[in-house]
Amino acid sequence: MTSPSAPAPDTASAPDPATVPGPATPPAQPDRPRITELRLSAFAGHRRAAFPLGRLTLLAGPSGSGKSSALRAYEALARLGGGATLGEAFPDPALCVPERARPDAQHxxxxxxxxxxxxxxGPVRLDIAVQAEPELRVVGERLTSDGPVLLETALRDPGKRTVQAAWHTAGPTPVTRGPLPDDRLGTALLPLRVAGRTPGQRRVLAAAEQMVVALRSVFACDPEPARMRGPVPAGPGRLLGDCGNVAEVLWRTRAECGRRHARLVAAVRAGCAGPVTDVLARTDGPGAVRAALDRGDGVWTDLARLGDGELRYAALCLVLLTGPGVLEVDPAGEVPAAFQTLTVLADGLDRALDPRQRRELLGLAARMCERGHIRLVGAVSDASWAAGTEGVTVVHLDRD
Known part of the structure; x- marks a missing residue:
């Protein structure tokens, strides 16, 4: 058999602060840009909804209450912040329109x-209005910071594929006007349009860059146990949102950082049945790997034998303990890692987990989020099991 070679360490990956011993009093964290509120004024089943987001947020509610749609909206904003088109951020825009929304005279x-x-x-607000029918396009966008409107766009001529934009510049010319594409987020385009010569221009740039950096580093995941059980090709080792390539990621990360891997093994041991001395990938034919648990007595348990809860738990632990260099995310490469925050959007965070797994996963998430380099927004059916955990923000959603 041909054994795939482990990829070289990713030197661009952010270090894992949870694995590095620190002083008794940790140093002050950088003031990293982060999203502190999600607003769904009219989106899918939400009307006039505003969700506060802390470093670890649980969106709790029964099926049909809109937890998944809230995560989809957050992910779409993140993609727009990274430069994606509307079509890429909203592949099925008709599902984003409130069900009872009536078309206007122009349909x-x-x-x-x-x-x-x-x-x-400081706090920077972004609000966008999107036309889904008959054509997908931005019809309005507003970026504000502590009162003044820094960017405002509006669709003036439906026959043109542009919006009329006005951004704050102060000085002799208080406002600059110009066209912007109607299929992208104007805020993400401002650094290409604003020179930054005046205090007003620098204020606009600072607000826009803060919003873009806060949005861009997002990893949306919902582990699918059925995809995690089989062998996978040995590739670059960047974890996908469904975690189906967990074996190739383990092949890479086990060789790159022993401390981080040891923490993963400890977390898996705490949430899986039976002894666990290692979590690793083994070769499975030419160029393929398969993940397994080392039981420590010469017995290997293939991941295919684990239950859905064990697989989802292990995958979510891996997500929390790794970094942007391993997850399939789009970090802001021009910004030092110390000033970025990775946000994990975890749909069905408690799905198939037993009480012990929920408790262990929440504790791990709280410890990682406390460090400041990672934030978590998870959707759960019920958050009563999280009561009393420090640093957890619970947002209750009602089906009605």
Whole structure:
């Protein structure tokens, strides 16, 4: 058999602060840009909804209450912040329109979403209005910071594929106007349009860059046990959202960082049945690997034998203990890692987990989020089991 060679360490990956011993009093964390509120003014089943987001947030509610759609809205904003088109961020825009929304005289229907990013520039608000029918396009966008409108766009001529934009510049010319594409987020394009010569321009740039950095580093995941059980090709080792390639990621990460891997083994041991001395990938034919648990007595348990809860638990632990260099995310490469925050969006965070697994996973998440380099927004059916855990923000959603 041909054994795939382990990829070289990713030197661009952010270090894992949870694995590095620190002083008794940890140093002050950088004022990293982070999303502190998600607004769904009119999106899918949400109307006039605003969700506060802490470092570890649980969206709790029964099926049909809109937890997954809230995560989809957050992910779409993140993709727009990274430069994606509307079509890439909203592949099925008709499902984003509120069900009872009536078309206007021109047969137009749409949705409205927004968020707030906090950081060095203070609270910055972004709100966008999107037309989904008959054509997908931005019809309005507003970026504000502590009162003044820094960017405002509006669709003036439906026959053109642009919106009219006005951004704050102060000085002799208080406002600059110009066209922007109607299929992208104007805020993400401002660094290409604003020179930054005046205090007003620098304020606009600081707010726009804070919003983009806060949005971009997002990893949306929902582990699918059925995809995790079989062998996979040995590739670059970047974890996908369904965690189906967990074996190739273990092949890479076990060789790269022993401390981080030891923490993963300890977490898996705490949440899986039986003894666990290692979690690793083994060769499975030419160029393929398969994940397994080392029981420590010469017995190997293939991941295919584990239950759904064990697989989801192990995958979520891996997500929390690794970094942007391993997860399939789009970090802001021009910003030092110390000033970025990775946000994990975990749908069905408690799905198939037993009480012990939920408790262990929440404890791990709380410890990792406390460090400041990672935030978690998870959807759960019930959050009573999280009561009393420090640092957890619970947002209750009602089906009605």
């Amino acid at each position: 137009r229907r749409g949705f409205r979403i927004g968020c707030t990013a906090d950081g060095p520039a």
